Amino acid sequence: MPSHGTPPNALRDPTVLITGANSGIGRATAQAVASRGSRVVLAVRNRAAGDxxxxxxxxxxxxxxxxxxxxxxxxxxxxxxxxxxxxxxVLVNNAGVATPRLLRTADGFEMQFGTNHLGHFALTALLLPLVSSRVVTVASQAERAGRLDLDDLNWSRRPFRNSRAYADSKLANVLFTQELTRRLTASRSPVTAYSAHPGLVRTAIYDRPPGTTPTIWDRLVPILGQDPDAGALPVLLAIFGDIAPGSFTGPRHFANMRGGAHVIGLSKQARDHQLAAGLWAASERLTSTQVPA
Incomplete structure (x- = not known):
């Protein structure tokens, strides 16, 4: 078995499951993957949009x-x-949300952390026995601004800041990939894990309700953002590329925000093994799921 896992394009009729494949980067990824001959499973909240x-x-x-x-x-x-x-x-954990105010999931979690991380953590835990090649999680370079508080992951005590909560969820995505990589390697699994930063992309995630104060990113995206097809390139590199397990992929240019795809660096906190292990334990407890060894 190759040390970097078997690239899906080397498999016969590979099946790629993509969450949130009905719009934005997920949709562009689904189109690109299908054009390469893969069978796509579109796991979506809006069934009509997926159809x-x-x-x-x-x-x-x-x-x-x-x-x-x-x-x-x-x-x-x-x-x-x-x-x-x-x-x-290949399981592609792509779906994500960014909310302008404090919202809660059906289980009472802060919406961004609950959807972007905990939902995908539970999904991966439950589906991993069926996965043969790769787990790819769409994260963001916003992880650099994350400041995860393992004692208050749900923003129950801290004053809520939407941009910080989003960054925390993206840091959680990367820490999840790093810890998953360590566990897969330790168990000698043929499955490998990667995370991907799409860059600055014009998608509906930046849509804001009327009357909402726009962030600096809301102002920059219409001017500097690339289209979803370009944003999907780092995800495709993580799906098909011969890259080291645990790699974080992202755009090549404009401070890793636009153009092409290559392996980019992780922040110091994203490489914190103790933080990753603590988040993993908290995620198992909060979702009542365990990733099989």
């Missing part, structure tokens, strides 16, 4: 599958995992 995207993919409904999944509801995650029994070559 519309399937019609755009090479092979259409005869080849690809749409399935209901709401990452902000752990019961939905469990139902999805209970119903899905087929092998998966």
């Amino acid at each position: 519309a995207v399937v019609d755009e993919l090479v092979g259409g409904r005869d080849r690809h599958v749409v399935a209901q999944l709401d990452l902000a509801d752990l019961d939905s995650v469990r139902r999805f995992a209970d119903q899905w029994t087929e092998p998966i070559d």
